Amino acid sequence: MPEQLTPLPAAFAEFSPLRLEEPLARWTTLRVGGPAEWFFEPRRPEDLAALLTALHKAQIPFRLLGGGANVLAPDAGVRGAVIHTGALRRIFLEGTALRCWPGATIQQTVRAAAGNGLHGLELLMGVPGHIGGALAMNAGSADFGIWDVVEEVTVWEPEGPWKARARADFDPQYRNGNLGQAVSLEILLRLEKSTKVEVKITQEALLRKKNQTQPVTLFSAGCAFKNPLGESAGRLLDQAGMKGVSVGRASVSTLHANFVVTEPGATSADVLTLLEKMASAVLEYAGITLERELVVW
Ligand SMILES: Cc1cc2nc3c(=O)[nH]c(=O)nc-3n(C[C@H](O)[C@H](O)[C@H](O)COP(=O)(O)OP(=O)(O)OC[C@H]3O[C@@H](n4cnc5c(N)ncnc54)[C@H](O)[C@@H]3O)c2cc1C
Known part of the structure; x- marks a missing residue:
């Protein structure tokens, strides 16, 4: 306590x-x-x-x-x-843009885009979490991050009045929205007109692929480590022999070596120790230092 x-x-x-x-x-x-x-x-x-x-x-x-x-x-x-942010879940349609409160879930937003025939968020299909969290993490895939479709964000900052700021005021990086102490209060996502059918077909194909390659039915936090430049952390961890390795009730997924999965009774300490083992194994195997994607509080 x-x-x-x-x-x-x-x-x-x-x-x-x-x-x-x-x-x-x-x-x-x-x-x-x-x-x-x-x-x-x-x-x-x-x-x-x-x-x-x-x-x-x-x-x-x-x-x-x-x-x-x-x-x-x-x-x-x-x-x-x-x-x-769970109670802050509203989304407003503004032409081809979606204005989201930070607790709108990523999947609620992806569905709102599809339902209005808007293209641009398909690569977030199947990604859990809220839009505020997605912005903080610059969630996405290998070559897409949500900031690619951000037009404006209203942020709270310690020293200033809260205000809407343009995308150009921010410097997001791969899997890091780089928000510093700013907290997103409202996010405007600029999407492109497409058709409901086209957007849904793309989304469903991506979801099928995720369901086949990720342990989506188990407790996890997605990829534990960022991909090093030009490399795949999952492939490196697999080659370093980490699939199935466990500490306490946390283990490396046998389906995707960059996913740590937990069972009831797992502790944060189990996960941390396992993360250290994973990083050490890749350092030893490939001489590459992995950077954590998972945010450790
Ligand atoms: C099965 C699975 C699959 C996944 N697949 C992907 C994937 O394909 N791509 C990907 O990028 N990620 C993936 N993830 C990771 C995760 O879904 C994303 O990082 C997501 O954006 C996290 O959002 P969240 O709301 O849960 O953030 P949280 O985990 O709640 O928070 C993450 C960070 O954001 C900060 N934060 C949250 N809200 C705000 C706010 N309003 N303002 C400022 N800071 C804030 C928190 O303090 C914390 O530092 C996956 C996770 C799982 C479990």
Whole structure:
């Protein structure tokens, strides 16, 4: 159990719903992680911004949590606030663009694009998580990241008023939205007119491929490591003999060597130790240092 902070200032009562000591294992796709001291679920972007400002002013540490599909939370839990974006799930159609609140799920957004015959998000088919998390991670595939279709993002920043900023103001990298301390409150995705049928055919083909090559029915957080330039982390891990290797109740998927999968009873420590083993094996086998994609809290 983490050490308690001083009691939450009374002013935070207005930011309900608030849960205390909320187990993060419930909210992460690896199903591991101890309690979040304070767990907030704001319902509108302006409530999220006000909460962030209040936490910042009170010097209370906070973390954003979307679908928890790329986070490894510690067994001891985290002090301070975790802000879950799950209640911020609205999407608005604006011509060929989708304006999303950060908790819109990636799949809800992909479906909204298909349903309106809009092309541009197909490569996110089957990717779990929220749009805010996708932006923070620049989620996508080998040569696509969600930032490729971002036109504008409204962000909260510690020192500034929250405002809409153009894509050109950001510097996203491969699997890293590079947001720094900024928190996305609203995201405008610019897509292209296509037809519902064409978009759906592409999406379904991609989903079939994922279902065949990834352990989608098991608890995981997707790829644990980024692909090194011109290489595939999964191939390197496979060649280094890591498929099926386990630590405690965490193991390397036998289907895809870059996926760590967990069973009930797994701990964050199991996953961390396994990640170290995986990286060491590739360093020894190929002399390549793998960089983690999974965000370790
Ligand atoms: C089966 C499976 C398949 C996957 N396939 C892919 C894939 O093909 N491609 C891919 O890129 N990823 C993939 N992933 C990983 C994951 O789905 C993506 O990284 C996704 O974007 C994570 O979104 P999330 O909302 O779950 O983020 P979280 O895991 O909740 O958070 C990730 C990071 O984003 C930060 N964050 C969350 N919301 C905000 C916000 N509003 N503002 C600022 N920061 C924020 C968090 O603090 C954290 O640092 C896969 C995962 C699984 C389990």
